[in-house]
Amino acid sequence: MKPSLTTETVRLDEQTKELVLIDQTKLPGEYTLLRLSKAEDIWEAIVHLRVRGAPAIGVAAAIGLYVVTDRFQTQDRGEFDQQFRAAKEYFASSRPTAVNLFWALDRMAQVVQRNPQATTDRLKTLLRDEAIAIQREDVDVCRRLGEYGLSLLQDGDGILTHCNAGQLATVKYGTALAPIHLGVQRGMHFHVYTDETRPLLQGIRLSAFEMQAAGVKTTVLCDNMASSVMQRGWVQAVLVGCDRVAANGDTANKIGTSGVAILANYYHIPFYVVAPTSTIDLTCPSGTAIPIEQRPPEEVTHMWYEASMAPAGVDVYNPAFDVTDHSLITAIVTEYGIAYPPYDKSLAALCSSSTE
Structure with a gap:
């Protein structure tokens, strides 16, 4: 099943x-x-x-x-x-x-x-x-997120995603992958490049699995290969979800997302964060105020191996998330519309409309 x-x-x-x-x-x-x-x-x-x-x-x-x-x-x-x-x-x-x-x-x-x-x-x-x-x-x-997100894409686009912000991250449709699911329903075709997402491999285990199940052409990448596919012109957009959006538009998402944003900015590829307004925290002024969960070191050293791949006793840094600066984000897609810079104004306006 x-x-x-x-x-x-x-x-x-x-x-x-x-x-x-x-x-x-x-x-x-x-x-x-x-x-x-x-x-x-x-x-x-x-x-x-x-x-x-x-x-x-x-x-x-x-x-x-x-x-x-x-x-x-x-x-x-x-x-x-x-x-x-x-x-x-x-x-x-x-x-x-x-x-x-x-x-x-x-x-x-x-x-x-x-x-x-x-x-x-x-x-x-x-x-x-x-x-x-x-x-x-x-x-x-999530269906509404998909509709707004799909308006930013073209049939045949190559899309890079990091971690899993698809149906498996929600009840149905997903956030960042909702536009893909809706587009496929309407006969559109995409090529999704899926970062493996170390150390827990949510991309290769979950996003690739989900995309294959939906009949989407999917290619898995090691995280450090994203620059290569962008450089070759294979990626027309980056779609990611997030776990928290600060009032100024900084976003916390799975570790590695900020690096993808930096690469997309360098190659002039639009970087879209797709997130429901419930993820927007207007009481949090910027990404520096977002608490970042630290995960067990064994997730890096032991989880996917028969024996530890690290020297015994070595220190391990294993944050679950990193913060992407708002200056690197092309737009933030919500169920009430698409927010563009300056985010301190556009996000507040969207959140206000959500309560009306």
């Missing part, structure tokens, strides 16, 4: 009241669905990247918070609220960079705050409805 536009990456099973997600650590060799209902298992799935991609993490956290809350045994509202806050804070501790995680958890918390007189049973119903709404909104948002 392969991912497709009819397969949702993250969803709620309303019959069993479980969070259902594709275990992305098993791809591409094995397609496994996880069914989770315990807080510890959901937290582990987020931390260990069984679910990954900022939008998918947010949806998983919202559904996960509901399925955990639904199993609370207390009928006492004060005790319920206390247990809810503890579960929310626990999920919030899973990953620090993806703003969608906190956005989704805050939306769930607002349901509790807005209904101080509701019974615990009523709150469980309201939390279920909010989690489903977040899930459905993600599908709609």
